[in-house]
Amino acid sequence: MITVQGNYFKIDTKKSTYLFKVNPLGILEHIYYGKAIPNEKDYSFLEEGEGCGYGVMMKNDRYLAYLDHLSQECSFKGRGDTRELLLQIDCSGDLECEFLYEGHEILHDFEIPGLPNANHKEETLAIYLKDKAKKLTLCLYYSTYPGTDVITRSSSLKNDSGKKIRINRLLSSQIDFDEDEFILKTFGGTWAKESVLQKRTLQHGVTKIGSNNGHSSCIHSPFVVLEKPDCSLTSGGCYGFNLIYSGNHAGYFERNNLHKVRFLNGINDDSFSWDLSDGESFFAPEATLCYSSEGERELTHQYHRFVREHIVRGEWQYKDHPVLINDWEALTFNFTEEKLVALARRGKELGCELFVLDDGWFGKRNSDNTSLGDWHANLAKLPNGIGSLADKIHEMGLLFGLWFEPEMVSRDSDLYRAHPEFALTHKDYEPLESRNQLVLDLANPVVVDYLIENVGNAIAEAKCDYVKWDCNRVISDYLSPSTLNQGETLHRYALGLYRFLGAIMKRFPHVLFESCAAGGERVDLGMLCYMPSFWASDDTEPFEREKIQESLLMCYPQSCIGAHVSASPNHQTLRESQIEDRFNVACIGAFGYELDPNELSDVDTKSMCEQIAWYKQNRHLLAFGDYYKISSIVEDCRGQFVIVSPDQKEAIYFVGNKTFELYSPQAFLKPVHLDPDAVYEVEERQQNFDFYQVHGRVKNDKRTLTGPDWQEKLKDVECLKSEKQVASALGASLMNAGMRLDYEWGSGRLPKRLMLDYSTRIYKIKKK
Numbered sequence: 128m129i130t131v132q133g134n135y136f137k138i139d140t141k142k143s144t145y146l147f148k149v150n151p152l153g154i155l156e157h158i159y160y161g162k163a164i165p166n167e168k169d170y171s172f173l174e175e176g177e178g179c180g181y182g183v184m185m186k187n188d189r190y191l192a193y194l195d196h197l198s199q200e201c202s203f204k205g206r207g208d209t210r211e212l213l214l215q216i217d218c219s220g221d222l223e224c225e226f227l228y229e230g231h232e233i234l235h236d237f238e239i240p241g242l243p244n245a246n247h248k249e250e251t252l253a254i255y256l257k258d259k260a261k262k263l264t265l266c267l268y269y270s271t272y273p274g275t276d277v278i279t280r281s282s283s284l285k286n287d288s289g290k291k292i293r294i295n296r297l298l299s300s301q302i303d304f305d306e307d308e309f310i311l312k313t314f315g316g317t318w319a320k321e322s323v324l325q326k327r328t329l330q331h332g333v334t335k336i337g338s339n340n341g342h343s344s345c346i347h348s349p350f351v352v353l354e355k356p357d358c359s360l361t362s363g364g365c366y367g368f369n370l371i372y373s374g375n376h377a378g379y380f381e382r383n384n385l386h387k388v389r390f391l392n393g394i395n396d397d398s399f400s401w402d403l404s405d406g407e408s409f410f411a412p413e414a415t416l417c418y419s420s421e422g423e424r425e426l427t428h429q430y431h432r433f434v435r436e437h438i439v440r441g442e443w444q445y446k447d448h449p450v451l452i453n454d455w456e457a458l459t460f461n462f463t464e465e466k467l468v469a470l471a472r473r474g475k476e477l478g479c480e481l482f483v484l485d486d487g488w489f490g491k492r493n494s495d496n497t498s499l500g501d502w503h504a505n506l507a508k509l510p511n512g513i514g515s516l517a518d519k520i521h522e523m524g525l526l527f528g529l530w531f532e533p534e535m536v537s538r539d540s541d542l543y544r545a546h547p548e549f550a551l552t553h554k555d556y557e558p559l560e561s562r563n564q565l566v567l568d569l570a571n572p573v574v575v576d577y578l579i580e581n582v583g584n585a586i587a588e589a590k591c592d593y594v595k596w597d598c599n600r601v602i603s604d605y606l607s608p609s610t611l612n613q614g615e616t617l618h619r620y621a622l623g624l625y626r627f628l629g630a631i632m633k634r635f636p637h638v639l640f641e642s643c644a645a646g647g648e649r650v651d652l653g654m655l656c657y658m659p660s661f662w663a664s665d666d667t668e669p670f671e672r673e674k675i676q677e678s679l680l681m682c683y684p685q686s687c688i689g690a691h692v693s694a695s696p697n698h699q700t701l702r703e704s705q706i707e708d709r710f711n712v713a714c715i716g717a718f719g720y721e722l723d724p725n726e727l728s729d730v731d732t733k734s735m736c737e738q739i740a741w742y743k744q745n746r747h748l749l750a751f752g753d754y755y756k757i758s759s760i761v762e763d764c765r766g767q768f769v770i771v772s773p774d775q776k777e778a779i780y781f782v783g784n785k786t787f788e789l790y791s792p793q794a795f796l797k798p799v800h801l802d803p804d805a806v807y808e809v810e811e812r813q814q815n816f817d818f819y820q821v822h823g824r825v826k827n828d829k830r831t832l833t834g835p836d837w838q839e840k841l842k843d844v845e846c847l848k849s850e851k852q853v854a855s856a857l858g859a860s861l862m863n864a865g866m867r868l869d870y871e872w873g874s875g876r877l878p879k880r881l882m883l884d885y886s887t888r889i890y891k892i893k894k895k
């Protein structure tokens with residue numbers, strides 16, 4: 128809810144308040160962002176008021192302000208604020224400006240043109256600030272959303288000066304905090320090791336977290352968390368910030384000697400500038416802000432609601448994803464139609480619902496050297512064409528999906544031979560290749576128009592039910608002939624990409640799209656406005672994946688996270704793992720298999736079959752239930768979380784161990800958010816062990832083996848069943864005391880649970 132009261136602007140969500148005012152100079156003073164406060168007649172008890180201190184001041188006969196000290200809603204060069212700034216412009220060499228309050232409006236159905244927007248806004252407050260001398264208008268937007276504490280901010284600049292000006296920076300959001308003790312949590316990484324949690328105490332000076340390779344990147348994620356030092360999972364204050372944008376982003380955290388912290392985020396200006404002609408406006412992407420006074424768990428809860436309700440859209444918003452089987456890790460480029468059909472058929476027999484043909488199906492693509500851009504069947508491998516394969520798959524009763532990398536071109540391709548000017552290259556230098564490919568110039572509308580038609584027709588011809596939209600390299604050589612100013616290219620690329628995606632989504636409203644960028648190189652809220660899920664990482668080894676997913680889950684709901692069971696040993700880490708652990712980790716996401724089921728052992732085949740059956744019964748809860756972290760696989764001795772249905776009727780509880788340890792601490796199942804007064808039944812999902820995989824561990828000490836199924840059978844059977852713990856208790860007992868999980872092998876007690884390195888378990892909790 129947005130309340131305008133005299134000079135005050137108050138933005139309330141259920142549990143948070145954001146407050147600022149126009150001061151007598153016309154400067155927007157930030158007053159407060161934190162736990163909800165009631166409406167007051169005035170907020171002078173909380174305001175900074177007139178300033179005094181070292182530095183230059185702005186004053187009139189009513190007021191005096193040191194902008195270098197003052198908490199503000201926006202900042203610009205020239206009026207004494209020497210901190211990092213929201214706006215930096217260049218008007219023919221003049222860098223200074225002065226934006227003062229001019230007016231405001233409450234807007235309904237506000238949308239930023241050309242960029243993805245959070246939808247179903249409640250209302251938007253637009254504040255107009257004018258530089259009268261330069262005839263420029265800066266507008267700040269604040270939007271609220273039903274059902275979540277997340278708010279969004281954005282900004283725009285309109286030029287009425289009669290001449291061209293250059294924007295060197297226009298960020299989306301600014302918050303000046305009147306406190307400086309913060310822990311900053313960020314998520315950085317690299318290919319196959321995305322989303323590694325980094326924690327630091329905010330120090331004096333500027334900390335910048337940003338990407339510079341054309342994508343939101345896995346190097347530094349745009350999602351960041353700023354916590355008070357006493358913040359924990361369940362108590363204390365924390366802020367979560369993100370950006371609805373897929374290009375270069377930056378978050379600045381400036382801590383000064385006056386016990387203030389300024390936070391800014393938006394498009395990274397390192398490789399950005401924008402020439403704005405008279406009469407034109409430039410819009411910054413939407414930034415998301417959320418405050419939780421109840422610790423990180425509540426922050427996550429609010430973000431999940433926001434992403435589900437206001438970011439993901441279309442037919443697949445709440446629809447169960449089909450269980451997919453993808454051929455990539457099984458066959459890579461080495462397939463024939465027969466092999467694909469055999470793989471799909473086996474997948475179908477075991478319960479899969481969607482067959483995805485990954486890279487290698489088009490042009491002359493038998494390696495990653497060639498053919499990106501030629502989106503027609505590779506007839507050497509698919510002599511009957513892609514439509515015929517799609518028919519065969521459909522006849523089996525499976526959905527059919529294809530891999531595309533629409534933003535790329537191989538130099539060895541018909542597209543590049545016909546249109547070398549479609550690729551981003553620099554006129555003075557040899558273009559840089561990555562994975563033997565160049566990036567198409569999506570800053571150029573002609574290229575985007577071509578792609579909308581060409582890729583769209585390929586999707587139609589292949590009768591796709593699903594598309595994996597990949598993007599396997601970062602952007603370099605971004606001197607587009609379509610713009611005179613190289614500083615514009617990467618943002619124009621993002622705008623071109625969004626136009627491309629918008630057109631494709633409009634043409635194929637029923638197709639399920641999944642975003643991928645060499646794994647998790649473009650995981651952001653911008654892409655999620657078009658596609659309901661992203662491929663989180665090319666690392667599907669369960670322990671590594673558990674860590675990646677735990678970080679992602681801080682902001683993104685389970686349904687958004689693409690997760691597959693792949694073969695063992697894992698392709699990236701070479702670590703061996705049990706198929707059941709692979710499943711337990713993958714099943715919480717947009718789920719599938721990425722292996723050849725014809726090559727599985729009998730035990731693993733049985734497991735796969737049982738897994739799919741169990742998954743189908745629980746998939747809506749797994750994907751769309753409310754996720755609550757209990758403990759961290761990164762920071763605690765084991766990772767645990769619970770996913771609870773909104774009506775509290777059922778839940779799934781996950782436990783994941785780290786490396787096997789003798790005498791490891793007792794594990795308890797201790798869910799949250801159940802109905803305290805209802806009786807629940809807990810039932811462990813029983814797992815299969817492949818005797819030959821665990822035999823080495825247990826054969827030497829049969830005396831300590833107990834448990835119903837595996838003590839006497841070691842020599843005789845291949846398939847050992849795990850324990851299957853069941854219990855019944857009131858929600859309050861489970862939540863307050865917890866359920867004791869069976870002792871683990873090596874715990875010094877008679878063990879019932881064989882927990883190997885990185886072992887996992889899943890429990891279903893159901894109201895009686």
Ligand code: GLA
Nearest residue numbers: 455485486643644645646665
């Ligand atoms: C990327 C993706 C993989 C796979 C390959 C195909 O690396 O992340 O899942 O699709 O491309 O080349």
